[in-house]
Amino acid sequence: MNLAIIGAGYVGLVTGACLADVGNRVVCVERNTERLRVLRGGGIPFFEPGLAEMAAHNAQAGRLAFTDDLPSALSDAEIVFIAVGTPADEDGSADLGHVLEASAALGRAIPRDMVVVVKSTVPVGTCHRVQALIEETLRERGAPWRVSVASNPEFLKEGSAVDDFQRPDRIVIGTEDARALRLMAALYAPYNRNRDRLIHTDVRSAEFTKYASNVMLATRISLMNELARIAEKVGADIEAVRHGAGADPRIGHHFLYAGVGYGGSCFPKDIQALARLAADHGESTPLLDSVQRVNEEQKRVMAAKIRRHLGPSLHGRCVALWGLAFKPNTDDIREAPSLALVRELLADGATVRAYDPVAADNARRAIDHPGLVIVPNALAACEGADVLTVVTEWREFKSPDFRGLAGRLKSRAIFDGRNLYDPEYVESCGLAYYGIGRGARPARPGREDADTPAVTTGYW
Numbered sequence: 001m002n003l004a005i006i007g008a009g010y011v012g013l014v015t016g017a018c019l020a021d022v023g024n025r026v027v028c029v030e031r032n033t034e035r036l037r038v039l040r041g042g043g044i045p046f047f048e049p050g051l052a053e054m055a056a057h058n059a060q061a062g063r064l065a066f067t068d069d070l071p072s073a074l075s076d077a078e079i080v081f082i083a084v085g086t087p088a089d090e091d092g093s094a095d096l097g098h099v100l101e102a103s104a105a106l107g108r109a110i111p112r113d114m115v116v117v118v119k120s121t122v123p124v125g126t127c128h129r130v131q132a133l134i135e136e137t138l139r140e141r142g143a144p145w146r147v148s149v150a151s152n153p154e155f156l157k158e159g160s161a162v163d164d165f166q167r168p169d170r171i172v173i174g175t176e177d178a179r180a181l182r183l184m185a186a187l188y189a190p191y192n193r194n195r196d197r198l199i200h201t202d203v204r205s206a207e208f209t210k211y212a213s214n215v216m217l218a219t220r221i222s223l224m225n226e227l228a229r230i231a232e233k234v235g236a237d238i239e240a241v242r243h244g245a246g247a248d249p250r251i252g253h254h255f256l257y258a259g260v261g262y263g264g265s266c267f268p269k270d271i272q273a274l275a276r277l278a279a280d281h282g283e284s285t286p287l288l289d290s291v292q293r294v295n296e297e298q299k300r301v302m303a304a305k306i307r308r309h310l311g312p313s314l315h316g317r318c319v320a321l322w323g324l325a326f327k328p329n330t331d332d333i334r335e336a337p338s339l340a341l342v343r344e345l346l347a348d349g350a351t352v353r354a355y356d357p358v359a360a361d362n363a364r365r366a367i368d369h370p371g372l373v374i375v376p377n378a379l380a381a382c383e384g385a386d387v388l389t390v391v392t393e394w395r396e397f398k399s400p401d402f403r404g405l406a407g408r409l410k411s412r413a414i415f416d417g418r419n420l421y422d423p424e425y426v427e428s429c430g431l432a433y434y435g436i437g438r439g440a441r442p443a444r445p446g447r448e449d450a451d452t453p454a455v456t457t458g459y460w
C-alpha cells in the first residue's frame, strides 16, 4: 500500500519504518528542518535499538522517504496517519494543537477519498473533531472527497519499539466504517498472522483504550511503590512479595517492579490528561490523583535515603549516579526520576558524577549546573564519590565488581533504585545496601558464602 505519515517522531518513525519493512511504500512528513535533515541523511534523531538500520535499509530500497511537503506525500497515499505529539498543556490536558493543524492541512491537501488514522494519543472525541475539521476544510475548497477518520492507538514501548510494533499483543482499530476497517485489517495482516491480534471497536472506545492501558500500568507501579514503603517499615522484602503476589495469574509478574518512580513521555502525561478529561466531564479521579502523587513522592525516596546515610547536610559530598534515561535502551529523559534526584542532590549542596550509556547529552541539556559532572563510563562516576546510586537498570550495571566499588566509594554504600542486587551479597562485599522496599534479610541456606555471585532480580 501507499502510505503517508504526518510526524516522524517516535511513533511516526517506528510506524513508518516497520510498515515499509513489510513492503509498503511510506512517505513521512516532517516539518522540523533539523529532524528532516537527519532523516534524509540516513540517521534517526533519537536512540532506539534497531530502528536506524531498519529506516536506512528501507530508504535505500525506495520504500521509505522523508519530506516536508504534505501534498506530494499524499499524491499516491491510500491511508494517512497522524502521528504528531500531544504534549501536556499547562492545565494537564493534552495539547491538540499539532493534531488539529495536521487535520486542517489534510483538509487543504487531500486529493481523493482517504482513510485518516489517528495514532497520536488523544482524548476521547478527538477523532470526531478531526473528521469534522477535515470535512469542513474540504467543503470550503469544494472538494468532493469522502474521508473516514479511524483511531489506531500505539502501544509500543521505548527501547523495544520495533519489536513491539512487529509483534503486537493487540492491534486496536476504532472505526465505524466498514471500508476503513477492511483497509486497516489488510495493512496490519502481516502482524496478525494467527488472526488473533486485531481488536475492532468504535472510535471513542479505541481512543479510551490507550489511556486506560497506560493508567492501569502506572497504577500498578504506584501501588507497588506504596507497598514497598510499607514493606520497608514492617521488615518485609518487596522482591519476595512480588514473587509471591505475582504468582497469582490474576496479578501476574509483569510490570510489578518497585523502583524510583515511573517517568517517560507517556504515563505522566496520559494520567494527567485523563484526569483533566474526566474533570471536564464533571468526574473526579481520586485514584488517578493518588497514583500521580505517589509517583512524585517516590522520585524523592532515594534522596531521603542518601541524606539519612550521609547527612543531614550533603554539602561537600559527592554522589555517583548510574543511569539518567527514564528506562534502559533509550536516550529519553522526559520526566526521568534521575532528573528529580539530581536536582534534589544539587539543591542539598552535593555534587553528582553521572554516567549513562546514551542519555548523557540530553541530561546535560536538561540540567545545566556546575555540580553535575557527566562522565564517560560507570567507574569514572565513582571516582572521589561517597556513595553510588543506580537509577536506570542498564544491562551493564547488573553485575558490578562490588569489592572494587567498596574500595572506591568513600562512604561505602550503594543505593539501588531498581532492586537489581542481592542485598546480602552486596553487604558481604563491604558495602551498605539500600534498596526500595527491602526490609528483610531472610536466612537462605548456602547464602553465607560471600563468593556467591550477585543475583539480579530485574525483569529486563
Ligand code: UDX
Pocket (backbone or CB within 6 Å): 154, 155, 156, 157, 158, 159, 214, 217, 221, 254, 255, 256, 257, 258, 259, 260, 261, 262, 263, 264, 265, 266, 267, 326, 327
Ligand atoms: C509506556 C507503555 O508501556 C506503552 O505501552 C505506551 O505505548 C507508552 O508508555 P514507555 O513509557 O516506553 O511505555 O515505558 P515502560 O516500559 O512502560 O516504562 C514506563 C516507566 O515505568 C519507566 O520509568 C519504568 O522504569 C517504570 N516501570 C516500569 C517501573 O517502575 N516498574 C515496572 O514494573 C515497570
